[in-house]
Amino acid sequence: MSHMLKAISFLLFGFLFFCSSWAVDDAQPFADLSLQSRYETLTHQLRCLVCQNETIADSGASLASDLRRELREQLAAGKSDDEVVKFMTDRYGAFVLYKPPFEPRTWLLWLGPVLLLLLGVVVAVRVIRKRSLMAIDILDDSDEDRKQSDQA
Amino acid sequence: MSVELGHFALILAFTLALVQAFFGLVGSYARQEHWMAAARSAVMGQFVFTLFSFGCLTDAFLRNDFSVLYVANNSNTELPVFYRFAAVWGAHEGSLLLWLLILTVWSFAVSVFNRSMTPFFTAKVLGILGLISAGFSLFIITTSNPFERLLPAALQGADLNPLLQDPALVAHPPMLYTGYVGLAVPFACAVAALLEGKLDAAWARWVRPWATVSWLFLTLGISLGSFWAYYELGWGGWWFWDPVENASFMPWLMCTALIHSLAVTEKRGLFKSWTVLLAIFGFSLSLLGTFLVRSGVLVSVHAFASDPSRGLFILAFLTICIGGALTLYGWRAQHLKSGAGFAVISRESFLLFNNVLLVVAAGLILLGTLYPLFVDALNLGKISVGPPYFSVVFLIPMLPLVLLLAIGMHAGWKQAKFNSLKRSLLIALVVAVIFAALLTLVVFKRFSLLCFIGLIAGGWVLLSSLIEPISRLRAGYSLSAGIVAMSLAHFGVGVFMLGVTTVSTYTIEKDTSLSDGQSADIAGYTFTLLNTESVSGPNYEAVQATVKVTQNGEEVTVLYPQKRIYRVRTSPMTEAGIDAHWQRDLFVALGDDLGNGVWSVRIQYKPLVRFIWLGTLIMALGGLIGVMDRRYRSKMVAKQTISQPIQVGP
Amino acid sequence: MMWKFLLPAGVFAILVGFFFVGLSRDPSQVPSPLIGKVAPTYSLPRVEDTTQKVSSSDFAGKQHMVNVWATWCVECRKEHSVLLEIAKKNVVPIVGLDWKDELTSAQIWLAQLGNPYLATAFDEKGRVAIDFGVYGAPETFLIDAEGKVRYKHIGSLTMDVWEHEFLPRIDGRIK
Numbered sequence: 001m002s003h004m005l006k007a008i009s010f011l012l013f014g015f016l017f018f019c020s021s022w023a024v025d026d027a028q029p030f031a032d033l034s035l036q037s038r039y040e041t042l043t044h045q046l047r048c049l050v051c052q053n054e055t056i057a058d059s060g061a062s063l064a065s066d067l068r069r070e071l072r073e074q075l076a077a078g079k080s081d082d083e084v085v086k087f088m089t090d091r092y093g094a095f096v097l098y099k100p101p102f103e104p105r106t107w108l109l110w111l112g113p114v115l116l117l118l119l120g121v122v123v124a125v126r127v128i129r130k131r132s133l134m135a136i137d138i139l140d141d142s143d144e145d146r147k148q149s150d151q152a
Numbered sequence: 153m154s155v156e157l158g159h160f161a162l163i164l165a166f167t168l169a170l171v172q173a174f175f176g177l178v179g180s181y182a183r184q185e186h187w188m189a190a191a192r193s194a195v196m197g198q199f200v201f202t203l204f205s206f207g208c209l210t211d212a213f214l215r216n217d218f219s220v221l222y223v224a225n226n227s228n229t230e231l232p233v234f235y236r237f238a239a240v241w242g243a244h245e246g247s248l249l250l251w252l253l254i255l256t257v258w259s260f261a262v263s264v265f266n267r268s269m270t271p272f273f274t275a276k277v278l279g280i281l282g283l284i285s286a287g288f289s290l291f292i293i294t295t296s297n298p299f300e301r302l303l304p305a306a307l308q309g310a311d312l313n314p315l316l317q318d319p320a321l322v323a324h325p326p327m328l329y330t331g332y333v334g335l336a337v338p339f340a341c342a343v344a345a346l347l348e349g350k351l352d353a354a355w356a357r358w359v360r361p362w363a364t365v366s367w368l369f370l371t372l373g374i375s376l377g378s379f380w381a382y383y384e385l386g387w388g389g390w391w392f393w394d395p396v397e398n399a400s401f402m403p404w405l406m407c408t409a410l411i412h413s414l415a416v417t418e419k420r421g422l423f424k425s426w427t428v429l430l431a432i433f434g435f436s437l438s439l440l441g442t443f444l445v446r447s448g449v450l451v452s453v454h455a456f457a458s459d460p461s462r463g464l465f466i467l468a469f470l471t472i473c474i475g476g477a478l479t480l481y482g483w484r485a486q487h488l489k490s491g492a493g494f495a496v497i498s499r500e501s502f503l504l505f506n507n508v509l510l511v512v513a514a515g516l517i518l519l520g521t522l523y524p525l526f527v528d529a530l531n532l533g534k535i536s537v538g539p540p541y542f543s544v545v546f547l548i549p550m551l552p553l554v555l556l557l558a559i560g561m562h563a564g565w566k567q568a569k570f571n572s573l574k575r576s577l578l579i580a581l582v583v584a585v586i587f588a589a590l591l592t593l594v595v596f597k598r599f600s601l602l603c604f605i606g607l608i609a610g611g612w613v614l615l616s617s618l619i620e621p622i623s624r625l626r627a628g629y630s631l632s633a634g635i636v637a638m639s640l641a642h643f644g645v646g647v648f649m650l651g652v653t654t655v656s657t658y659t660i661e662k663d664t665s666l667s668d669g670q671s672a673d674i675a676g677y678t679f680t681l682l683n684t685e686s687v688s689g690p691n692y693e694a695v696q697a698t699v700k701v702t703q704n705g706e707e708v709t710v711l712y713p714q715k716r717i718y719r720v721r722t723s724p725m726t727e728a729g730i731d732a733h734w735q736r737d738l739f740v741a742l743g744d745d746l747g748n749g750v751w752s753v754r755i756q757y758k759p760l761v762r763f764i765w766l767g768t769l770i771m772a773l774g775g776l777i778g779v780m781d782r783r784y785r786s787k788m789v790a791k792q793t794i795s796q797p798i799q800v801g802p
Numbered sequence: 803m804m805w806k807f808l809l810p811a812g813v814f815a816i817l818v819g820f821f822f823v824g825l826s827r828d829p830s831q832v833p834s835p836l837i838g839k840v841a842p843t844y845s846l847p848r849v850e851d852t853t854q855k856v857s858s859s860d861f862a863g864k865q866h867m868v869n870v871w872a873t874w875c876v877e878c879r880k881e882h883s884v885l886l887e888i889a890k891k892n893v894v895p896i897v898g899l900d901w902k903d904e905l906t907s908a909q910i911w912l913a914q915l916g917n918p919y920l921a922t923a924f925d926e927k928g929r930v931a932i933d934f935g936v937y938g939a940p941e942t943f944l945i946d947a948e949g950k951v952r953y954k955h956i957g958s959l960t961m962d963v964w965e966h967e968f969l970p971r972i973d974g975r976i977k
Contacts, residue, residue, distance in 0.1 A: 045538075045540050047538060049937035050937055052451045053394055053451060062928075063936075066931075066932060091835070092835070093832055093833065093834070093835040095536050095832045096536070097535070098540050099538065100541065105533070108519075109541070113512070113519070113548050113549075114548065116512045116515045123508065124508045127504060128494075128496055128501050128504060131492075134492070134493025429810060447824075447825060448829070449821060449824040449825060449827070451829045464825060467818065467821050467822065475814060479811045481810065482807045482810070482811050486807055522817075525824045525829070529827070534833060
């Protein structure tokens with residue numbers, strides 16, 4: 001059997017394992033280009049559970065190739081992207097999604113960067129406003145000025 | 153025998169680290185010259201003994217001493233001698249020893265190049281570095297001893313992980329660790345400044361080169377890792393947003409922010425408490441990375457064998473180090489006063505935004521990397537956060553950063569007047585827009601808004617960084633090292649941006665299966681598989697394909713991708729065949745043998761991919777020139793007298 | 803005034819708390835979303851005799867275990883003796899799911915090592931395993947009388963796991 005299947009037993013031993021192999025997707029591409037691009041996008045967003053830091057597009061694990069085959073069949077059968085993704089999460093959980101959906105437990109994840117940026121900008125603007133009110137030519141520390149503007 | 157000596161030397165190094173910490177810190181407070189001198193000697197001793205210890209381990213590898221567990225696990229008689237050196241840091245225990253060795257080198261450097269600082273300050277810095285190295289050597293001795301014996305000895309070793317048997321990966325860890333560990337120096341300086349309650353321009357001027365050298369090594373180390381991933385992992389990607397990569401990228405972002413913030417602190421005596429905080433964050437993130445990679449709390453490709461006791465030790469160490477520094481910061485930072493003002497439009501403002509955006513970038517990477525852990529710890533299930541998240545979210549701070557950079561690098565201190573520059577900047581922008589339009593519409597014939605903006609930003613920064621050197625040369629002035637350094641580093645950012653944007657939008661990739669004589673086409677190139685043959689290396693067997701690439705019937709190159717099976721670990725490795733050219737790479741990787749002489753093959757056309765590493769190399773070069781600046785050296789010699797005891801804040 | 807500067811330390815303290823909890827978790831173990839849901843249905847050839855079929859409907863209304871194994875899986879060999887021992891206790895029947903295997907090696911395996919299974923389904927293509935959300939062998943499911951998945955164990959079964967995780971979840975004793 002494939003080398004990657006051996007990886008599973010390695011994982012279960014709790015050993016360090018590098019998933020060093022990778023996959024060439026040897027399936028015939030879809031004739032329909034839009035179907036092919038949906039297929040590629042989807043496989044690049046789903047995480048392989050065997051080699052847990054690879055997408056199922058790139059993983060050489062045999063499970064990944066099974067899942068690619070499954071995905072192709074479903075897309076060919078006319079399933080929508082959402083249906084395919086639901087098929088995966090129903091079986092393997094949200095863990096397979098490299099791009100977590102926007103839901104209550106990921107609110108902070110998705111909004112966090114924007115909040116961080118806002119926070120940063122507010123702080124920066126406040127500092128700049130405070131400093132711009134000070135006399136620009138004074139180079140040395142002047143505690144009085146500072147205290148006044150702090151209270152302002 | 154030498155193995156036991158190495159172990160013994162390591163324990164001695166640990167005790168010397170304690171000596172260094174004690175005499176450095178207590179000596180500085182007690183104002184005892186002799187004590188502080190003892191701390192300096194301890195630094196030297198620690199360096200010598202750690203080096204000796206490291207040498208003993210290397211020796212065990214060279215002699216194939218499989219009675220040492222670590223050697224037996226990571227080497228083999230067939231392993232080429234060159235890689236036996238690399239095997240010393242090829243796994244957890246040895247890489248920590250390298251970490252420690254590098255820390256002692258940095259400490260030694262601090263004990264030598266410190267003439268511009270007071271001996272009391274230097275002693276404090278050495279004391280803090282001593283505490284860090286005591287923690288690390290204790291960690292090695294108690295949980296990760298590379299000198300552990302294996303009795304009876306193994307007859308043969310388990311070989312070095314084949315992934316690491318590559319020249320780039322030989323150099324990658326030492327580079328990266330030099331950067332990581334180097335951040336300990338600004339960290340120690342920040343803590344020492346907090347302890348003294350005093351931070352002045354001399355402090356900033358002295359810390360800057362240390363930060364810049366760390367940054368330089370981090371840049372090179374990360375680029376090397378990314379370059380290696382590109383040609384070795386076989387799928388042609390160069391960045392995966394894996395936790396380990398993120399763990400190296402966060403300190404880099406922090407260090408970049410620190411370098412810029414130090415400039416403001418040096419020139420204007422501003423942002424003092426912020427600079428101190430960044431110095432603390434930088435090293436904290438490199439320690440945090442060590443924890444994340446070695447404790448097994450996150451799933452990662454490159455994870456080291458994890459062990460809960462190790463995780464617990466690092467966590468405790470982390471808590472003491474970072475927690476201590478941040479608490480001290482909370483207590484003393486308010487005494488670091490900065491008094492000067494500046495106009496809304498000024499270099500200070502731009503640099504403040506630069507800092508905010510870089511810290512936001514590091515913050516969101518931290519958030520994404522740790523989020524699965526948060527969710528799991530709160531029993532909300534398991535989720536994954538991967539490239540689709542990071543590559544979108546990372547743009548939030550990065551696009552404004554690059555656009556501000558194009559203008560900001562020309563802003564003057566205190567109050568910036570762009571009148572004379574408006575025209576040059578505008579011309580640069582127009583050229584960048586035309587260039588971006590040409591590239592997207594004419595060369596690649598596929599328009600993508602994001603790519604268009606990315607190209608404009610990259611092109612603008614690149615051109616904008618040339619404005620100052622050109623106008624100075626024209627006016628007959630010579631260029632100072634500082635200006636060359638800054639212009640080069642920013643030019644590198646532009647080159648990097650162009651590469652990343654183009655390659656991520658216009659890469660063409662095709663997975664196909666070929667037998668001898670068959671060919672596949674992408675981007676106007678025809679890849680023909682001529683034959684496959686077996687070749688064997690010193691410790692591996694390989695199948696090598698000969699792939700001829702032609703364009704319009706003319707031969708472009710012949711590539712030899714390999715699929716290797718290393719004899720001991722039997723893991724398959726891909727050696728991609730790459731034809732590198734400044735404007736594009738042609739990439740062939742061999743997949744699986746499908747039987748009957750048919751091979752699955754991945755071929756890729758990657759436009760401007762070289763710009764990525766060319767860009768980082770130019771950035772690093774900028775850093776190098778920045779460190780060479782005479783300003784630092786002359787100032788270092790200038791002030792040699794011991795100043796009076798410094799007033800510690802209330 | 804001072805609280806502002808203590809903010810980083812506060813954030814860091816929270817992080818340390820999370821790390822501490824994180825140390826006791828295994829991030830690579832992915833819990834099954836099938837727990838509490840109706841187990842997938844299947845109908846596959848039987849390893850012992852491929853002219854027969856093994857179907858989920860055969861076990862309708864009965865508690866049983868489904869054990870995913872394969873001859874290429876090193877851990878499965880270790881686990882096998884445990885399965886034999888569990889089978890001997892006659893508490894719940896074990897249904898085997900031979901995953902992506904070669905038929906003859908599987909038959910030899912059962913003949914040589916003993917057969918703890920009531921029946922073994924031959925999932926050559928791994929299609930049923932996908933429905934079960936299998937990502938590594940061995941994995942073992944406990945399915946209750948209503949056909950719902952009650953528990954999933956990832957990795958090798960041990961008597962310890964059997965006694966502490968499976969037995970308490972089994973309703974009464976059947977047979």
